[in-house]
Amino acid sequence: MDDIRANNDISGRTLNELLQSRFRVSLKTSTLYKMRTLTLKEINGGHDESYGYLPGYVEMVKQTNQRSVAICAWEAEDSIERPLTFTSIFISFRAKISGFVNGCRCLIGVEGAHVKGQYGGTLLSAIALDGNNQLFPIAWAIYILKDSGRGDDWTIISDRQKGIEIALNELWPTAGRRYCCKHLSANWKKKYLGPLMYALFWRAANATSLFKFKKDMEAIDDANRTAREWLADIGDQSRWTKYAFDHNVSCDENKTNFVESFNATLGVDRCKPVLTLLEGIRRITMVRMATRKEKSENWIDIDLCPNIVKRVKSLISDSRTCKAFNSGDGFYEIKDGNPPCL
Known part of the structure; x- marks a missing residue:
């Protein structure tokens, strides 16, 4: 009883090992599981x-x-x-x-x-x-x-x-x-196979601006036209992609x-x-x-x-080489210090 109280999920094999080491006897696994059930009823x-x-x-x-x-x-x-x-x-x-x-x-x-x-x-x-x-x-x-x-x-x-x-x-x-985008991606993978489609889904889901989201959706469109229709059937974009989340919530969790x-x-x-x-x-x-x-x-x-x-300090460190260029109405173009890439 003490062993089962310490580990309610103890296996029949482990119980048999305990019996063998202490009393040099062994029982059928099915018998041990029945005994564990009765003991748990006694305990709980x-x-x-x-x-x-x-x-x-x-x-x-x-x-x-x-x-x-x-x-x-x-x-x-x-x-x-x-x-x-x-x-x-x-x-x-x-x-x-x-x-x-x-x-x-x-x-x-x-x-x-x-x-x-x-x-x-x-x-x-x-x-x-x-x-x-x-x-x-x-x-x-x-x-x-x-x-x-x-x-x-x-x-x-x-x-x-x-x-x-x-x-x-x-x-x-x-x-x-x-x-939850993790659950959405599981259904997405069943219909659209391959690492490329999986990566494109998460790029669209994690997009933090309308510009990037449109680019990601164009990439999905080029890879598979029906995939865009699948995303449209989910519902409003504010339910699954970060760029459209309500800013008043002050949280960008999508899982x-x-x-x-x-x-x-x-x-x-x-x-x-x-x-x-x-x-x-x-x-x-x-x-x-x-x-x-x-x-x-x-x-x-x-x-x-x-x-x-800690998060703010990390963001400051990551953005230390960035430059902001005012594009009007509160929007900025951000350029980091790394060489441009395609």
Whole structure:
């Protein structure tokens, strides 16, 4: 039990090696996996029991964290044995809401990850970037997939999952939108093969001016005319190429890597019962925020955060040989000190 508690994902082969070294015996791998399942149930509780605790968990969150948002939803079933079935739970603590509104960039990353439990489902995380360009978890939810607002000042970046698209269009239609270019490029590669087309896509996606974007699109047109039509079908250019992003957001992220990195920190917790998973997320975010607050109290320069200072210094260094030529209306032609190239 101690070995499985230390590593919930321990393999049957490793367990057999432990048995062999300690007791000179071995068992079938299938038997060991059954034993691991029973042990994990003993340690973490059962999945069935865990769902039954969720209503009480929601009430506890609201009682102990005033002005936090905690919602648990159930669906009626035509069954005497099971009158209600869990559909979703949403958690956002008051400190997260306050920190998000007062200290984060106007970009929200939304990403789903599979819950590896007995009943499956999806863990949906909403992550922002703070003034130091570090992850700031806002809220998280777990929902079970079935067959079947306002937000003028915020921008949502996500992949084009059907469930996310439907929810945003219905509940937050006025929020700005961005698509994760990493997911777009994966679909692009399936249709347009070869490293050239892949490179052309990223050149267009990362273009920071209209002039460069037009040049990149012309290159795509020359390589494959249908590729330009594929990009047009995605939607407005402000959803996937940097030059068209809303400058008021003050963030040029075009990938959801920062959300995925948060989901990756959960690791094996996604295999645990739902209540244990929720408590694991709460504890991870609590420690993250407390540790970050302690470090920020020692900052000397209060005008810019340390990560931003490093970025500005890097940009200054990279642009030290550049010259700017005024072309009118706030536009400049930039020439660096390197020899011109084709």
